Amino acid sequence: MTPPTVRQSPTATDTAAGDIVLSAQHVSVDYDGDRVTHAVRDVSLDLRRGEVLGIAGESACGKSTLAYAITNLLRPPARLVTGSSINYWPSDGSGPVDLATMSTDKLRNFRWKQLAIVFQSAMNSLNPVTSLDRQFNDVFKAHAPEMDAKSRRRRAEELLEMVDIEPGRLSSFPHELSGGMRQRAVIAMALALNPEIVVMDEPTTALDVVVQREVLDEIERLREDLGFSVIFITHDLSLLLEIGDRLAIMYAGEIVELAPTTEIQRSPAHPYTLGLLRSFPDLLGIRRDLRGIPGSPPNLSEPLVGCAFAPRCAFAFASCASTAPALRPLSAPADTGRPDLLAPSPGRWVACHLHDLAHVANPPPELAGGSDT
Secondary structure, eight states: OOOOOOTTSSSGGGSOGGGEEEEEEEEEEEEOSSSOEEEEEEEEEEEETTOEEEEEOSTTSSHHHHHHHHTTOOOTTEEEOTTOEEEEOOTTSOOOEESTTOOHHHHHHHBTTTEEEEOSOHHHHSOTTSOHHHHHHHHHHHHOTTOOHHHHHHHHHHHHHHTTOOGGGGGOOGGGSOHHHHHHHHHHHHTTTOOSEEEEESTTTTSOHHHHHHHHHHHHHHHHHHOOEEEEEESOHHHHHHHOSEEEEEETTEEEEEEEHHHHHHOOOSHHHHHHHTTSOOSSSOOOOOOOOOSOOOOTTSOOOSOTTGGGOTTOOHHHHHSOOOOEEOOOHHHHSOGGGOOSSSOOEEOOGGGOTTTOSSOOGGGSSSOOO
């Protein structure tokens, strides 16, 4: 059985169906309260085998909530909206496995073996009063009860060595490790049972730039050696330009652009993506005028009319205020007769009226596909 093709969503239509390891379709998450907050709104994306899929956006754009939905870790008042679909496709060709409806017992068996999570702060993930050895043991006892004490110890030492930590550190407590070592220890725990998917939610945010670089290098090396897929979530787009294969840009609970990393860096299609790129110094020698994005994200407990980014967008026009843009593939010349709308490579999706001939005659040069940012 192969993953289904979903019309007008960035899914298996962009790649061979057998390359898909995780497929999220029409995922929406609400936070219940006096006024319901629509934190994630109809998000669809696929994760390919062995790739790093980056998810970037400002704080409160929904990226971490999406990660919690994908890993079935949502807790009240958050809830997955009916109609959301999250499927895992095992490498043996069986499946799909519906993560959204998986029972607690099955989830316990699934986590760490097929899917693992690295959270933002290592000190929040590690028990501060328990040694690393004990914490590795807890993982193995809960998720691999067939392992004896000797095997658990040997595997824990292998994992620490894999992330360049001396095996003798197993007896250490978290406070005895540096920030980078703690984060690498958390990554080692996530890889304890060789999962196919690792979700990393802001794994380098609390680290200085030198240690960030070390952790990023470690993630890249391990991914190449072990072949797992990564969903890497961060507000720092510059990190994803270094490590990501594809990038999903989120704003107001939606994906507004999805494309190969090199294409987003070279020619962003959405004004919000352009704003994110312009908000940090370029590291590859391209001169760039630094500027922030004016305004603030919308209140997602209020009704949204038109494009959610329109009040902050320098390119907004009449249609943006009245009609919400759909996430759609960038048009090719064969379809539109417009060479300036040609996507530099397949797999580019954008939710912006500036790339829709029904709304605008010509996109601005900054967003036409191919200009420097």
